Structure formats: C-alpha cells, structure tokens
Amino acid sequence: MTASRFIVLSVALSLVALSADRGITANNERGAKLAAICASCHCLDGRDRGIPSIVGMDREKLADTMAAFKSGVRSGQIMHAVALSLSNEEIATLAEYLAAQLAETKPR
Amino acid sequence: MRWTRRRFGSFAGASCLAVLQARAARSQTKARVVVIGGGIGGATVAKYLAASAPKLDVTLVEPNPRYTTCFFSNLYLAGLRSLKSLTHDYETLARSYGINIIHNAAAAIDPVAKIVTLTGGTKLAYDRAVVAPGIAFKYGAIEGYDEAATQIIPHAWNAGPQTELLRKQLESMEDGGVFVIVAPPEPFRCPPGPYERASLVAYYFKQFKPRAKILILDAKDTFFEQDLFQDAWGRYYPGMIEWLPGQFTGGIKSVDVKTRAVKTAGETFNANVANIIPPQMAGELVQRAGLADQSGWCPIDPITFESTLQPGVHVVGDAISAGDMPKSAFASNSQAKVCAFAIEAALTGSEQPAPHLFNTCFTFLAPNDAVSDAMSFKPMGGSIKINDIFISQVGESAEMRRQVAHQADGWYAAFIHDVFG
Numbered sequence: 001m002t003a004s005r006f007i008v009l010s011v012a013l014s015l016v017a018l019s020a021d022r023g024i025t026a027n028n029e030r031g032a033k034l035a036a037i038c039a040s041c042h043c044l045d046g047r048d049r050g051i052p053s054i055v056g057m058d059r060e061k062l063a064d065t066m067a068a069f070k071s072g073v074r075s076g077q078i079m080h081a082v083a084l085s086l087s088n089e090e091i092a093t094l095a096e097y098l099a100a101q102l103a104e105t106k107p108r
Numbered sequence: 109m110r111w112t113r114r115r116f117g118s119f120a121g122a123s124c125l126a127v128l129q130a131r132a133a134r135s136q137t138k139a140r141v142v143v144i145g146g147g148i149g150g151a152t153v154a155k156y157l158a159a160s161a162p163k164l165d166v167t168l169v170e171p172n173p174r175y176t177t178c179f180f181s182n183l184y185l186a187g188l189r190s191l192k193s194l195t196h197d198y199e200t201l202a203r204s205y206g207i208n209i210i211h212n213a214a215a216a217i218d219p220v221a222k223i224v225t226l227t228g229g230t231k232l233a234y235d236r237a238v239v240a241p242g243i244a245f246k247y248g249a250i251e252g253y254d255e256a257a258t259q260i261i262p263h264a265w266n267a268g269p270q271t272e273l274l275r276k277q278l279e280s281m282e283d284g285g286v287f288v289i290v291a292p293p294e295p296f297r298c299p300p301g302p303y304e305r306a307s308l309v310a311y312y313f314k315q316f317k318p319r320a321k322i323l324i325l326d327a328k329d330t331f332f333e334q335d336l337f338q339d340a341w342g343r344y345y346p347g348m349i350e351w352l353p354g355q356f357t358g359g360i361k362s363v364d365v366k367t368r369a370v371k372t373a374g375e376t377f378n379a380n381v382a383n384i385i386p387p388q389m390a391g392e393l394v395q396r397a398g399l400a401d402q403s404g405w406c407p408i409d410p411i412t413f414e415s416t417l418q419p420g421v422h423v424v425g426d427a428i429s430a431g432d433m434p435k436s437a438f439a440s441n442s443q444a445k446v447c448a449f450a451i452e453a454a455l456t457g458s459e460q461p462a463p464h465l466f467n468t469c470f471t472f473l474a475p476n477d478a479v480s481d482a483m484s485f486k487p488m489g490g491s492i493k494i495n496d497i498f499i500s501q502v503g504e505s506a507e508m509r510r511q512v513a514h515q516a517d518g519w520y521a522a523f524i525h526d527v528f529g
Contacts, residue, residue: 026459033461036156036445039526040438040466041519050518077498078468081482084496085464 031097034090037082044101059099066091138165139455142224142234144214144393146170146198148177148437149425150240151527152444153451158205161452167208167232169224173197175528176267179298179437180520185264185275186308188475194267200529217397219418236451239399239406239415240425240444241391242266243297243435246404249387250290251362260365261382265297277381278309283317285380288370290360291326292385295405297426297435299332300471302385307337307473310345323377324351325360325370327387332434333471333479339502340473390427397421405429410487411463412454413447422447431492433485439467441527463487470516477506478513 035044042054054062068074070083070091086094141164143154154168176195183189201207212226217237224232245263247254253261264274278287287309291302306322313320330353331337341349358373368379389395389404399406399415406423407416410431415421424447425440433439446463453460465485472478479500485492500512 029458030461033160033445033449034464036449037442037464037466039522040441041468041522043522043525045525048518049521050514050516051522077500078480078482081484081496081498082466085466085484085486090462 027093028097028100031093031100034086034094035097037086038094038098041078044098055098055101057099059095062098063091063095066095138163139235140165140167140233141236141238141451141455142232143168143238143240144217144224145240145242145391145425146172146175146209147240147242147425147440148527149242149440149444150238151175151198151201152441153238153240153422153424153448154207155201155205155527155529156445156448157451158201158207160448161456161458162206163456164452165208166206167210168198168201169210169212169214169226169232170198171211171213173211176271177437177524178265178267178271178301181264181267181271182301182305182308183472184271185278185305186312186475188308191267191272196524196528198528204529214393217393217418217421219397219421222420234420235455236420236422238422238424238447238451239394239397239427240423240440241393241427243388243426244391244395246387246389250360250384252365253363253384253386257363257365257384261363261368261384263385264383265301265385265388274381274383278312281317281320281381284319285317285321286378287313287320287322288368288377288379288382289322289324290363290370290382290384290386291324291328291331292387293327293354295435296385296388298469299434299436300337300469303331303333303337304471304473305383306349306351307340307345310341310348311474313348314345320348322349323379324349325357325372325377326352327354327357327359329353329355333481333499335502336471336479336500337473340477344474344477394423394427399423400427401429403429410490410492411446412450412460413443414450422451431485432494433465433483433492434467434469436467436469437523438469439465441523442466465492468519470512470519472513472516473509476513477509478516479504479509480512480516 041051044055046053046055066083069079143150146168154166157164158166174195174197180194184191198209202209212228214224215227216225222234262270262274264270306324360372362371368382370377390400390406394400394406399418401407406428408423408428413422413424415423424443426435442465450460452458467483470478470480481499483497484495486495
C-alpha cells in the first residue's frame with residue numbers, strides 16, 4: 001500500500017467511524033429523551049422507592065415487557081397508557097437506552 | 109443513574125466531544141433561556157434544558173427559596189405527612205445542573221427587546237423565555253372573599269402557610285362542628301383535589317371528632333372520579349360528608365368572613381371551619397405580559413408550548429389553555445419536557461422528538477386506599493386532545509387499592525427527584 005492510498009483509506013475509515021458514532025449518539029439522545037417520560041414515575045438512578053427500577057434490565061426483556069403492557073397481556077393502567085402512546089420503534093430505542101445504563105451503574 | 113448535565117453531555121464519547129467543542133467555538137456566547145417560576149413546570153423545564161443542552165445558559169427566577177407541593181398536602185391535613193416532607197429546595201438544580209437560580213420575582217417581560225425585568229430592577233436578556241406562573245385566584249368572584257379574607261378562611265390551594273392555617277383550624281374545631289368546603293368551577297388546578305380533601309379530613313375527623321360533618325358546596329353538577337369518591341365516602345365515612353351540586357346551591361354568592369357564613373343563591377350555611385377554593389385564572393405575570401387571552405389562560409402551540417400571542421415566550425403548566433389536559437403537577441411536568449426539547453431544538457439545531465404528553469393523578473380515599481388515572485394526549489389541530497384514558501373502578505379489591513397507595517408514595521419520591529434533582 002502506498003502512503004497516499006493509506007491516507008485515503010484512513011480518512012475513509014474514520015469517516016465511517018464518525019458517522020457510525022453519530023448514529024449511536026443520535027439514537028442515544030433519542031433514547032435519553034424518551035426516558036424522560038419514564039422519569040416522571042421511575043427513579044432512573046437504580047433506586048426503587050415504591051415504583052420498580054427500570055435501569056439494569058435486559059434490553060429484550062424490557063422491550064417484551066413494554067409490548068405486554070401495550071397489548072394488555074400485562075395489566076397496569078399507567079403503563080398501558082404509556083406503552084400505547086409509544087411506537088414499536090420508540091420502545092426499541094428506549095429499551096436500548098435503558099439497558100445501556102446498566103453498564104454505567106454497575107460497580108467497576 | 110443521575111441524569112446530570114455532565115452525563116448527558118458525555119454519552120457521546122470522544123469524537124462527539126470534538127464536534128461539540130467545534131460548535132461551541134463557533135458560537136461566541138451561549139444562548140440564554142430564562143425560566144420564570146420554580147414550581148413543577150418551571151423547575152422541570154430548567155432541569156431538562158440544563159441536562160440535555162449544556163451549551164445553553166439556563167436561569168430560573170423564583171422568589172421563594174423552597175417549594176411546597178400542593179399535591180399530597182391533603183395527607184398533611186389528615187395528619188399523615190409533615191409539611192416538611194412536601195417541601196423542596198433548588199440546591200441540586202444549582203449545584204448538579206449548573207442552573208443560575210435567582211430568588212426574585214419577575215416584574216415584566218419585553219418580548220420585543222427579549223428582556224425580563226425583575227422586581228429588584230435587574231434585567232435579564234434571553235433568547236427564549238419560559239413562563240410557568242401557575243394559578244391566581246379570582247378574588248371578588250365570591251363577594252367578601254378577597255386576599256385579606258384568606259387569613260381567616262384559607263383557600264389552601266397553594267401549599268404552605270395556607271395549608272398550615274387550615275390544619276390548625278381543623279385541629280381546634282369542636283367535635284360536632286361543620287367543615288364547609290367551597291369547590292370551584294372548571295377549569296381549576298387538581299380536579300380530584302377538593303374531594304380528596306373531604307375524604308382525608310373525614311379520616312382525621314373519624315378518629316378525633318367523630319360527630320363532625322363535612323359539607324361540600326359545589327359550583328359544578330358533577331366532579332372527577334365522582335363514583336369512586338361517593339363509594340368510598342359511603343364505606344369509610346358514612347353520614348359524614350354531604351355534597352351539594354351547583355344545581356342545588358345555585359352557585360356560591362358571598363361569604364361573611366367574620367361569622368363564616370357562606371351564602372348560596374338559595375340558602376346560607378354556617379361553618380365552624382371553612383375552606384374556600386376560589387375560581388381561578390393564570391398567574392398574575394401572564395396577564396401583564398400579554399400572554400393570556402380573554403379566557404384568562406394562555407394559548408400555546410401544543411408542539412412547542414410557545415405562546416401564540418408573544419413569539420419567543422413559552423408557557424407551561426396550570427396557566428395554559430391545554431385542551432383536554434387537566435391542570436396538574438404531572439401534566440405540567442410532561443408539558444415541560446416537551447417544551448424543553450423544543451427550545452433545545454430551536455436554539456441548538458438538535459432533533460425535536462415527537463411530543464408525548466401524559467397525566468396521572470394518585471388520589472387517596474383513605475390512608476391505604478388510593479385510586480389512579482392514566483391519560484395520554486396528542487397535539488391535534490392546534491390543541492391537545494385526549495388519546496387514551498384509564499381510571500380505577502368501583503369495586504376493586506382492597507389489596508389492589510393498598511398497592512396503588514404504596515405506588516403513590518413511590519411516585520411522589522421519584523417525581524420530586526425528576527423535578528428538583
């Protein structure tokens with residue numbers, strides 16, 4: 001590989017990395033803003049003061065739980081109303097965001 | 109995790125940091141947002157703006173050093189909670205979120221020059237202003253009930269000294285006395301509130317003044333969750349609470365403050381303790397700032413909560429015409445988040461998420477018997493329309509109601525954490 005080709009490749013790769021990073025960032029920001037809905041009732045610091053913590057859950061389990069509240073399979077009028085108002089895409093974004101908070105709240 | 113300004117800003121990682129730094133370098137000064145009113149709506153807007161957009165300079169103007177929530181204050185009247193447990197300060201918002209807190213009142217807003225003037229004379233320039241003044245009372249709507257009268261007959265519809273005064277009067281009332289609650293016409297803050305108050309004061313009377321009576325003189329013919337309340341009154345406090353609808357009273361006309369005599373169109377009722385919850389309008393500042401229309405409330409764009417009368421000024425909470433949304437702390441908090449993300453989008457170019465609006469009220473019928481409702485809303489045709497509504501039902505098991513009461517306590521703790529940090 002010549003020096004110039006190496007530079008071109010490096011630039012191309014970093015552009016790919018940058019745009020992927022921006023994708024993650026945008027999704028993370030969307031997730032954080034959706035999680036603002038949850039924060040009206042759930043403490044997002046992992047504490048349970050009478051309403052269960054929702055950080056530290058497995059992403060799929062969280063998405064499945066929301067789907068169950070949405071369909072009414074699982075009862076709970078507040079969660080039913082919230083889940084019904086969110087699209088499946090929003091639920092997926094939210095679940096990914098909340099699950100990602102697990103790593104940050106785990107002791108290192 | 110704590111949703112602090114540092115964390116919100118750092119989630120992006122190193123490469124994004126570079127982008128942020130480049131953007132920061134481009135803008136010489138930070139865009140400024142001035143939030144007026146440190147109740148639930150104002151504090152939530154300030155917190156979410158500071159957390160989500162650290163590039164913004166956020167100032168919160170609030171005269172009082174602490175805020176006492178009116179929601180859950182009926183538990184204080186019943187002797188079930190201290191007023192201290194309902195009182196919160198702004199220290200975390202200042203310390204962890206970097207919000208400039210100014211304990212002063214806003215005297216005027218100039219929407220053309222974009223300047224807020226405080227009563228102390230300080231001028232604050234803004235790129236966007238948010239006004240969250242809550243409610244004001246229409247004194248004089250009931251003849252004889254003015255601001256001075258509240259020191260003898262409390263409204264207790266803003267929590268704090270008024271709530272303490274009402275509790276003291278209830279404590280010193282003789283057994284066999286009559287407690288009169290005057291319930292307001294629509295629209296008013298906290299639709300289940302007057303009736304929860306009757307329920308929880310009845311709980312107190314049942315223990316300490318079992319011959320006492322509660323009389324609700326209503327301006328309305330029906331009220332929110334009426335079947336749930338009347339079922340509970342029959343089960344827990346039989347014969348103690350009487351509710352007289354507007355069609356019976358003909359409306360509440362006047363009050364003689366000295367004798368605590370409340371006069372309706374047809375009859376005069378003598379109270380030993382009275383609580384007058386007057387008709388309401390948006391807080392005083394919005395009337396002066398040209399943010400309210402003829403209804404006395406503030407028209408807004410339901411997607412951004414920007415005033416339709418004064419561009420660049422947003423209004424959230426009890427002061428707005430919110431279509432189907434009730435005037436409640438939960439609704440204010442929900443509106444405030446949508447408003448914060450809209451302002452962030454306008455000032456930083458970030459993507460504004462689709463607005464999601466909700467309301468939930470937890471209402472106590474007795475200490476271990478609470479009910480709740482859940483509503484979702486959508487902006488539609490310039491207003492806010494209800495999408496779904498789910499409400500507790502008469503006949504639910506005692507265990508279910510006990511669980512809702514437990515959830516209510518958990519909700520209060522989480523909600524306060526969400527608003528005040």
